[in-house]
Amino acid sequence: MSGGQSKNAALTTALAFHYQVLIGLDKCFSLDEGQSVWFEKDGDVSLISPDALASTQTEVKDYAAPLTDHHENLWKTLKNWLAQEFDHTQYGVLVLHTTQPFGATTRLKDWNTQTAEQRLSVLKDIFSDRSDKQLDAEQPSEIIKLQKALMLNADDENLIAVLEKTVLHVESADLDALRKSYLNKLSGYIPHTNRQAFAEGLIGFIYEQASYARWVIDKTAFDQKREALTAKWGPTLFTIPDFDARDATEDEVDAYITELFAKKIIEIEYEDVLPEATGSWLELRNALIEELNGYPQFREAVGQYRERWIRTFSAKYRSACRKKGSPVELAQDLYDQVTSETPFGIEGYPNPDPVFRNGLIHDAMDDDEQDLKWKVEP
Numbered sequence: 001m002s003g004g005q006s007k008n009a010a011l012t013t014a015l016a017f018h019y020q021v022l023i024g025l026d027k028c029f030s031l032d033e034g035q036s037v038w039f040e041k042d043g044d045v046s047l048i049s050p051d052a053l054a055s056t057q058t059e060v061k062d063y064a065a066p067l068t069d070h071h072e073n074l075w076k077t078l079k080n081w082l083a084q085e086f087d088h089t090q091y092g093v094l095v096l097h098t099t100q101p102f103g104a105t106t107r108l109k110d111w112n113t114q115t116a117e118q119r120l121s122v123l124k125d126i127f128s129d130r131s132d133k134q135l136d137a138e139q140p141s142e143i144i145k146l147q148k149a150l151m152l153n154a155d156d157e158n159l160i161a162v163l164e165k166t167v168l169h170v171e172s173a174d175l176d177a178l179r180k181s182y183l184n185k186l187s188g189y190i191p192h193t194n195r196q197a198f199a200e201g202l203i204g205f206i207y208e209q210a211s212y213a214r215w216v217i218d219k220t221a222f223d224q225k226r227e228a229l230t231a232k233w234g235p236t237l238f239t240i241p242d243f244d245a246r247d248a249t250e251d252e253v254d255a256y257i258t259e260l261f262a263k264k265i266i267e268i269e270y271e272d273v274l275p276e277a278t279g280s281w282l283e284l285r286n287a288l289i290e291e292l293n294g295y296p297q298f299r300e301a302v303g304q305y306r307e308r309w310i311r312t313f314s315a316k317y318r319s320a321c322r323k324k325g326s327p328v329e330l331a332q333d334l335y336d337q338v339t340s341e342t343p344f345g346i347e348g349y350p351n352p353d354p355v356f357r358n359g360l361i362h363d364a365m366d367d368d369e370q371d372l373k374w375k376v377e378p
Helices: 009-028 072-081 116-127 142-151 156-164 175-185 192-208 219-233 250-255 260-267 271-287 295-321 327-340 354-365
Strands: 036-039 045-048 056-061 093-098 166-169 216-218
Touching: 009 036, 009 045, 009 056, 009 175, 009 192, 056 072, 072 093, 072 142, 072 156, 072 166, 116 142, 116 156, 156 166, 175 192, 192 219, 216 219, 250 271, 260 271, 260 354, 271 327, 271 354, 295 327, 295 354, 327 354
Parallel strands: 056 093, 093 166
Antiparallel strands: 036 045, 036 216, 045 056
């Protein structure tokens, strides 16, 4: 549970358990062959490996209050790991995974760099804070009960063995940060709009593995589910819209006669092609506002095609400017050459429709930042 008192204790407990599940899910992503993740086997989350030294037992705590010398989380966890029913020899590492930061004055700060004997010395030093009156009280506090059980009643050999493999993972991501981190891990192979659905599918799969007998996720089952969800929610080939090779109507030509692309055609005295040019331009514009499968991919393809075409056109335009003859005729010839040649392909769109390509040409001509033109200037 969290550090503050919740108005809904059941909801707080449920969210704390969900946090535990997300920690287990995170471990599933790094499973090696033969490994599996267990919930509520010997505690919160267990990673079981054929090699015991590679196995880890993790106790998960989502708390706001800092981890101080006398905070119950460490003492209770150590007591649980020393219980007769817990066989710590099955694990190479015992982890207290908590969202808590270390307290400002705690003597636990160097824990992860210390030997087992040094850790025991720290615990003894902390325990020495207790007065005889506190230790001998008829009804001691819960933390004092935990400390007495650990420091007065535990077997020294077992205690040293547990302390030797104990790791304090403090300031861990809280529930919201963990959710965000999980979604970010999907970047690169699950489109942004599909990540929530993918996450819900995988988290649902984790919950579905629970039974009265055990709750375990092995690598094979996890990988199969992840692959199935990736096939469903991963990137797909974008839909190529249909393009109609049509001339614009007189009303459409009149409506768009002041557009920059149209002015550049009029500039070379080639009004005869305005209906065809306007029709192609409108087809591309309409395609860019359609609700297409993989729409962002289509937009990206349009952008890539546009850049490549501009580079190709610039070379042809320079060549036209070097030719001898009537500037108007040279410009019209350039227009005919560029709009009638077979369109080149790009990845994802190997055989572009000429209407798409020509619409894109006029769209590029309509961009005043590109400074493209048909008018030849020797």
